[in-house]
Amino acid sequence: MDVSQPPRRYNDKRKEYLEWNDYFMATAVLSAKRSKDPVTQVGACIVDQKNRVVAIGYNGFPRNCSDDEFPWGKSDAKQSLEHKYMYVVHAEANAILNSNCTSLDGTRLFTTLFPCNECAKLIIQSGIQQIYFISDKYEGHTATIASKRMLDAAGVLYSRHVPKQQKILIDFAEFLDEN
Ligand SMILES: O=c1ccn([C@H]2C[C@H](O)[C@@H](COP(=O)(O)O)O2)c(=O)[nH]1
Numbered sequence: 001m002d003v004s005q006p007p008r009r010y011n012d013k014r015k016e017y018l019e020w021n022d023y024f025m026a027t028a029v030l031s032a033k034r035s036k037d038p039v040t041q042v043g044a045c046i047v048d049q050k051n052r053v054v055a056i057g058y059n060g061f062p063r064n065c066s067d068d069e070f071p072w073g074k075s076d077a078k079q080s081l082e083h084k085y086m087y088v089v090h091a092e093a094n095a096i097l098n099s100n101c102t103s104l105d106g107t108r109l110f111t112t113l114f115p116c117n118e119c120a121k122l123i124i125q126s127g128i129q130q131i132y133f134i135s136d137k138y139e140g141h142t143a144t145i146a147s148k149r150m151l152d153a154a155g156v157l158y159s160r161h162v163p164k165q166q167k168i169l170i171d172f173a174e175f176l177d178e179n
């Protein structure tokens with residue numbers, strides 16, 4: 001028992017719960033774990049005004065385009081037809097396309113990577129109002145500059161997600177009946 005902490009009363013609420021934005025970004029991170037891209041795995045999660053997750057996506061090849069047949073390479077491939085960029089559907093695009101609601105107006109997007117210019121177009125057109133991201137590793141690249149230019153013009157807000165909880169452990173064993 002931790003004697004430095006006052007004992008928790010039965011009726012007190014649990015204090016270690018995930019706050020909303022960490023929960024949504026963690027959902028995006030978990031989704032990124034599905035990506036087969038060997039270099040950059042991206043996950044996205046879209047949330048409505050009632051804090052309901054309405055869409056999830058990660059970067060991957062289109063349906064029926066096999067992860068084992070289409071190329072995952074980039075700079076080492078001589079021909080552009082052998083670059084992944086020709087084929088990958090971006091995480092944000094997949095989330096928008098997979099959305100389970102008719103309108104994304106006023107929603108928030110949580111993404112592990114700052115959206116590129118092509119995703120920015122979709123974000124703006126679908127009515128997403130705010131973006132939270134973790135990595136901006138392509139900051140200064142043409143696609144990111146164009147993306148920010150469009151998002152600024154359209155009034156879509158964006159900011160880096162500042163986690164309250166730095167690490168979240170998933171231990172399936174915790175949920176076994178013996179516990
Ligand atoms: O807005 C974006 C930008 C990129 N992605 C995906 C596309 C690719 O699969 C990777 C980027 O690969 P690099 O090897 O880091 O160039 O990220 C995305 O999903 N959304």
Ligand SMILES: [Zn+2]
Binds near residue numbers: 115
């Ligand atoms: Zn993109």
